[in-house]
Amino acid sequence: MAATLPRRDLFELPAGVIYLDGNSLGPLPRGAAARAASVIEREWGTELIRAWNSAGWMAMPGRVGDRIATLLGASEGSVTTGDTLSIKVYQALAAALAMRPDRRIILSDTGNFPTDLYMARSLLDTLGQGHELRLAAPEAVEDCIDETVAAVLLTHVDYRTGRMHDPLAVTRRALDAGAVMIWDLAHSAGAVPVDLTAWGAEFAVGCTYKYLNGGPGAPAFIHVRPDIIESVRPVLAGWLGHAAPFAMELDYRPAMSTERMRVGTPSIVQLAILDAALDAFEGVNMNDIRAASIALSELFIREVEARCPSLALASPRDPERRGSQVSFSFAHGYEAMQALIDRGVIGDFRAPDILRFGFTPLYLGGVEVIQAAEILGEVLDGNLWDDPKYRTRSRVT
Amino acid sequence: MAATLPRRDLFELPAGVIYLDGNSLGPLPRGAAARAASVIEREWGTELIRAWNSAGWMAMPGRVGDRIATLLGASEGSVTTGDTLSIKVYQALAAALAMRPDRRIILSDTGNFPTDLYMARSLLDTLGQGHELRLAAPEAVEDCIDETVAAVLLTHVDYRTGRMHDPLAVTRRALDAGAVMIWDLAHSAGAVPVDLTAWGAEFAVGCTYKYLNGGPGAPAFIHVRPDIIESVRPVLAGWLGHAAPFAMELDYRPAMSTERMRVGTPSIVQLAILDAALDAFEGVNMNDIRAASIALSELFIREVEARCPSLALASPRDPERRGSQVSFSFAHGYEAMQALIDRGVIGDFRAPDILRFGFTPLYLGGVEVIQAAEILGEVLDGNLWDDPKYRTRSRVT
Numbered sequence: 114m115a116a117t118l119p120r121r122d123l124f125e126l127p128a129g130v131i132y133l134d135g136n137s138l139g140p141l142p143r144g145a146a147a148r149a150a151s152v153i154e155r156e157w158g159t160e161l162i163r164a165w166n167s168a169g170w171m172a173m174p175g176r177v178g179d180r181i182a183t184l185l186g187a188s189e190g191s192v193t194t195g196d197t198l199s200i201k202v203y204q205a206l207a208a209a210l211a212m213r214p215d216r217r218i219i220l221s222d223t224g225n226f227p228t229d230l231y232m233a234r235s236l237l238d239t240l241g242q243g244h245e246l247r248l249a250a251p252e253a254v255e256d257c258i259d260e261t262v263a264a265v266l267l268t269h270v271d272y273r274t275g276r277m278h279d280p281l282a283v284t285r286r287a288l289d290a291g292a293v294m295i296w297d298l299a300h301s302a303g304a305v306p307v308d309l310t311a312w313g314a315e316f317a318v319g320c321t322y323k324y325l326n327g328g329p330g331a332p333a334f335i336h337v338r339p340d341i342i343e344s345v346r347p348v349l350a351g352w353l354g355h356a357a358p359f360a361m362e363l364d365y366r367p368a369m370s371t372e373r374m375r376v377g378t379p380s381i382v383q384l385a386i387l388d389a390a391l392d393a394f395e396g397v398n399m400n401d402i403r404a405a406s407i408a409l410s411e412l413f414i415r416e417v418e419a420r421c422p423s424l425a426l427a428s429p430r431d432p433e434r435r436g437s438q439v440s441f442s443f444a445h446g447y448e449a450m451q452a453l454i455d456r457g458v459i460g461d462f463r464a465p466d467i468l469r470f471g472f473t474p475l476y477l478g479g480v481e482v483i484q485a486a487e488i489l490g491e492v493l494d495g496n497l498w499d500d501p502k503y504r505t506r507s508r509v510t
Numbered sequence: 511m512a513a514t515l516p517r518r519d520l521f522e523l524p525a526g527v528i529y530l531d532g533n534s535l536g537p538l539p540r541g542a543a544a545r546a547a548s549v550i551e552r553e554w555g556t557e558l559i560r561a562w563n564s565a566g567w568m569a570m571p572g573r574v575g576d577r578i579a580t581l582l583g584a585s586e587g588s589v590t591t592g593d594t595l596s597i598k599v600y601q602a603l604a605a606a607l608a609m610r611p612d613r614r615i616i617l618s619d620t621g622n623f624p625t626d627l628y629m630a631r632s633l634l635d636t637l638g639q640g641h642e643l644r645l646a647a648p649e650a651v652e653d654c655i656d657e658t659v660a661a662v663l664l665t666h667v668d669y670r671t672g673r674m675h676d677p678l679a680v681t682r683r684a685l686d687a688g689a690v691m692i693w694d695l696a697h698s699a700g701a702v703p704v705d706l707t708a709w710g711a712e713f714a715v716g717c718t719y720k721y722l723n724g725g726p727g728a729p730a731f732i733h734v735r736p737d738i739i740e741s742v743r744p745v746l747a748g749w750l751g752h753a754a755p756f757a758m759e760l761d762y763r764p765a766m767s768t769e770r771m772r773v774g775t776p777s778i779v780q781l782a783i784l785d786a787a788l789d790a791f792e793g794v795n796m797n798d799i800r801a802a803s804i805a806l807s808e809l810f811i812r813e814v815e816a817r818c819p820s821l822a823l824a825s826p827r828d829p830e831r832r833g834s835q836v837s838f839s840f841a842h843g844y845e846a847m848q849a850l851i852d853r854g855v856i857g858d859f860r861a862p863d864i865l866r867f868g869f870t871p872l873y874l875g876g877v878e879v880i881q882a883a884e885i886l887g888e889v890l891d892g893n894l895w896d897d898p899k900y901r902t903r904s905r906v907t
Contacts, residue, residue, distance in 0.1 A: 127556045134559045141555040149546055149779065157725055158538040159524045161856060162531045170726060197774025199748035200597065207636060223760065228749035228774065231762040235747035239604060239636055248760070273758075322775065328554055329567060330777030350632035351596035352625035361670075361861050363620065363645070365628040377594025377625065378719065380727030380777045382546065459558060464758050 120475045123393045124326075131481045131488075133460045136300060136438045136471030139326030139390070148389035152382055173384045174353075174375055178334055180391045181325070184399065185298065185317065186308035187336050193371045194387070195379050198299060198320040198333040200349065202266070203232045204374055205316035205335060207348035209264035209293035210236075210244065212315075212341075216263035217244045220292070224251040224271040229297055233266060251276055255283050262292040269307075270300035270436030273463050275428040277305070277436045284312045299323060302334075304406065304437035304473075306399040309336055324437065324473060325394075327387035335374050343369055351376030393475055405474030407432040410439045413470065413482045417441065420490030427467055438471045443493075451503035452492045458485045517872045520790045521723075528878045528885075530857040533697060533835045533868030536723030536787070545786035549779055570781045571750075571772055575731055577788045578722070581796065582695065582714065583705035584733050590768045591784070592776050595696060595717040595730040597746065599663070600629045601771055602713035602732060604745035606661035606690035607633075607641065609712075609738075613660035614641045617689070621648040621668040626694055630663060648673055652680050659689040666704075667697035667833030670860050672825040674702070674833045681709045696720060699731075701803065701834035701870075703796040706733055721834065721870060722791075724784035732771050740766055748773030790872055802871030804829040807836045810867065810879045814838065817887030824864055835868045840890075848900035849889045855882045 125141040126132060132140055156168040165171050178192035185192070206219065219233055230246065237244040249257045251271060255278075258265055265287045270277050280296060287294040294314035301307050303324030309317055317336040321327035337345055347367050352358045353375040356366040367373035411432055417424060417439075424441040443449055443466060450462040460470040470485070492498055522538040523529060529537055553565040562568050575589035582589070603616065616630055627643065634641040646654045648668060652675075655662055662684045667674050677693060684691040691711035698704050700721030706714055714733040718724035734742055744764050749755045750772040753763045764770035808829055814821060821838040840846055840863060847859040857867040867882070889895055 125551070125555045127558070130558070132558060138554075138559045138562075140558055141550065146547060146550045146555075149550055150543060153538065153543045153546055153725070153783070154522070157535075158522045158543075161524070161527070161529060161537055162535045162858065163851070163856070164726070165535075196593065196597070197748065199774035200593070200746065203746060226749075227752070227755075227758050227760060227762075230760060231747045231749060231752065234762060235745055236636075238743075239633075239745060241637070241639070320775070328550070328779060329561070330775050330779065330781070332777075333774070346635075348632055348636060349597065349600060350628045351594065352623075352628060355624070355628065358624075359861065361624050363624060363627060365624075365631060377596035377730070378717070378727050380729075380780050382725060382727065382779050382783065383777050384727070386550070386779065454560070459560070461559060464756065 120393055124476045126476060129457050131458045131485045132477070133458065133470040133472070133485060135326070135473035136304070136323050136469070137461050138322055138329060139324060139473070140476065142326050142390040142393050144389040144392055145328065145386045148385050149382055152385040170381050173381065174379050175372060177384055177388050177391070178371070180388070181302065181321070181334050182336070184303060184394055185336065186310050188310060188339055191339050191371055192334050192336045193374050194321070194332045194334045194384065195375055196333055198297070198318060199228045199232050200376070201318040201333045201335040202229050202297065203236055204348050205295045205318050206233055206264060206266055207236055208345045209295055209316060210240065211346040212293055213263035216261060217242070218262045219244060219246045219264050219266060220254065220257055220262045221246065221248055221266045222251045222254040223248050224273060224276065225266070225268050226272045226297065226299065229266060229268065255286055258286045258290050258292055260290050262290060264293040264295060266295045268297040268299060270305065272300055273467050274440050275436045275438040277434055280312050284314045288313060300436050300438070303394065306403055314338065315341055321387050325387070326390040328383065328390065331383050331387045332380055337371050337374060342371055342373070345373065347373045349376050353377060402474050406437045406472045409472040409474060409477060409479065409482050410435065410437070412479055413439055413472065413486055416483055416486030417489060420486060421493045423493055424468070437473065438469060440470070441468045442466045443468055445498055447506065448503040449492055449498040452498040452500065453489055456488050456492065458488050517790055521873045523873060526854050528855045528882045529874070530855065530867040530869070530882060532723070532870035533701070533720050533866070534858050535719055535726060536721060537873065539723050539787040539790050541786040541789055542725065542783045545782050546779055549782040567778050570778065571776045572769060574781055574785050574788070575768070577785070578699065578718070578731050579733070581700060581704070581791055582733065583707050585707060585736055588736050588768055589731050589733045590771055591718070591729045591731045591781065592772055593730055595694070595715060596625045596629050597773070598715040598730045598732040599626050599694065600633055601745050602692045602715050603630055603661060603663055604633055605742045606692060606713065607637065608743040609690055610660035613658060614639070615659045616641060616643045616661050616663060617651065617654055617659045618643065618645055618663045619648045619651040620645050621670060621673065622663070622665050623669045623694065623696065626663060626665065652683055655683045655687050655689055657687050659687060661690040661692060663692045665694040665696060667702065669697055670864050670866070671837050672833045672835040674831055677709050681711045685710060697833050697835070700791065703800055711735065712738055718784050722784070723787040725780065725787065728780050728784045729777055734768050734771060739768055739770070742770065744770045746773050750774060799871050803834045803869045806869040806871060806874060806876065806879050807832065807834070809876055810836055810869065810883055813880055813883030814886060817883060818890045820890055821865070834870065835866060837867070838865045839863045840865055842895055844903065845895040845900040846889055849895040849897065850886055853885050853889065855885050
């Protein structure tokens with residue numbers, strides 16, 4: 114059985130709940146509420162406008178970015194935070210295409226999160242230069258990288274299946290073909306070991322409200338490989354990416370650092386909460402998290418398969434090819450997930466038929482994983498999901 | 511002397527401070543900290559992922575947008591919130607240009623806030639269709655609107671001088687010329703009466719951390735005229751602007767409402783703080799705020815000019831042509847503002863030589879305005895600004 118990393122006391126987890134949805138929204142870290150209160154009452158309330166300097170607000174996007182960089186094997190100064198992941202995808206892809214003006218193919222896969230594809234298509238529409246967004250199956254995408262590809266835009270861990278790309282192999286193939294590599298680390302940051310320096314991709318983006326526990330609407334991050342930053346087009350050239358924002362010049366001059374990827378005024382309260390949340394990762398080795406996560410997910414698969422013959426594993430069986438989640442497909446997946454949540458086991462449902470469970474060793478142990486499998490077994494065994502009250506689809510699951 | 515609206519007790523204002531910078535960052539509304547704590551501890555902490563439904567998070571951008579709409583004379587459902595003002599400027603302008611594919615001029619003025627111009631230029635670079643961003647002097651811009659202009663992008667109240675455009679006249683001229691009108695209301699929302707329905711502009715955008723007191727990094731807003739929304743290109747087509755975000759379709763279908771201007775996951779904590787801040791405007795008539803603001807600013811000009819002959823009024827003298835701020839130019843403006851802040855009067859400095867003061871009748875009265883003028887008089891009279899400690903330029907003022 115997997116050992117819990119001794120960090121559960123760093124989170125506020127409600128009694129009676131087994132939380133297997135930290136891959137969608139991480140739980141509340143214990144210091145976050147106090148940190149938000151301090152920013153609101155002490156910094157904003159008493160320092161007012163002066164807090165942009167006195168409380169270090171203006172430098173927060175880069176300072177918090179540096180903390181994320183250490184979790185991603187990225188160098189200091191190469192990550193900044195802000196906006197949403199959709200916006201950061203847009204910035205990265207637009208900058209990438211500007212680096213390959215003679216190529217017209219953007220390669221992604223059908224397992225990518227929809228907003229990445231939507232933002233890519235809307236960028237291509239705006240560019241109007243005849244680019245093509247080409248989607249391959251996740252298993253086939255690596256083989257589709259060739260010298261016609263301008264940029265490869267992939268999510269490292271598939272949001273639906275948990276299938277994980279081989280980032281070293283894919284990035285090497287992209288770089289060898291002269292394609293710009295963009296990794297979306299939404300389901301990787303804080304979940305699996307990432308070594309951006311070793312991978313060598315030009316861009317990486319991600320969100321911070323999943324495994325990093327930054328809270329609802331926490332800012333996104335973007336990493337730019339340090340050797341190219343001074344030639345990267347910021348594309349969404351907002352004033353806080355300017356070399357001297359408060360000079361209020363009519364013309365834009367980009368900052369000579371990752372700060373050029375900043376756009377507008379940062380969401381200081383959300384950044385402060387994220388900053389507090391990152392304390393839970395202080396002194397943690399991502400390899401230990403990974404080992405514990407694999408132990409938990411292997412345990413869950415074993416326990417579920419022993420009890421639930423009607424579920425089909427939708428994730429790779431090999432844990433080395435899987436992120437920190439396990440998915441099962443089931444025709445009545447929506448209803449089954451509502452019934453499960455009703456019984457205190459919180460996972461989520463993803464259309465069309467996926468039951469999704471995230472494993473987060475910082476606050477989750479083997480006992481809960483077994484309990485969750487038992488309750489799932491009861492729901493399926495007794496057809497408890499077949500109750501009209503579980504059929505009403507709410508907007509979010 | 512101006513009467514204070516009886517709302518000062520709705521704000522947490524530190525003792526010993528006269529705050530004349532609500533035009534840059536509004537002060538802390540009294541209910542905001544408790545509201546943030548409730549969202550963090552009760553909703554996020556105990557509801558976890560379920561709060562997207564149970565606490566109404568998913569609908570918050572539109573619900574808060576509706577509250578802003580009532581302050582702007584806009585119809586229900588025509589305003590949504592999220593991202594930053596820079597992003598919303600980009601969305602509005604890109605949508606506008608798509609509506610006028612045969613025109614190539616974007617008209618703005620040299621008094622516009624730099625990020626509006628930066629975002630416009632970066633959009634034009636991305637489009638690569640030979641558009642021209644044409645800048646006129648603020649006084650001359652109305653006369654430059656003709657049938658070659660695709661879009662007019664103006665900030666209603668000039669951030670530096672407080673000069674206010676005539677929105678009815680400018681919008682009519684734009685519409686008559688077939689140009690799409692975009693108003694940036696950063697220094698208008700919550701400060702001066704706005705009647706978007708009467709103005710008839712296609713788009714309006716703004717930020718909420720100034721006169722609306724939404725806190726540092728509060729989300730921006732965007733208004734789209736209801737009759738055009740179903741044909742507006744969202745441009746930054748993120749998943750939360752999709753007609754059915756959780757269907758997770760590979761292709762984008764925009765929502766048939768202002769929701770299509772949403773992009774990524776909204777910053778829920780900041781939205782909740784903004785929502786609480788808007789309580790201070792419940793039952794307030796913007797005409798009363800305007801009358802009180804004019805009284806305060808007229809008083810300040812009179813008192814300052816009686817004491818400070820070295821200052822030159824940089825705002826229009828006619829209060830009807832001025833927003834809710836007063837600016838003076840002074841060669842040593844930076845140092846003078848630091849000396850003034852050191853003595854408890856908080857305004858701000860804007861390059862190259864502007865001392866800027868905002869008047870916010872919700873929490874400011876005539877007594878403080880006179881005191882502020884007296885202290886400014888002392889600073890200038892005694893050359894108190896001429897101290898080396900006031901010369902070090904910090905990044906933000």
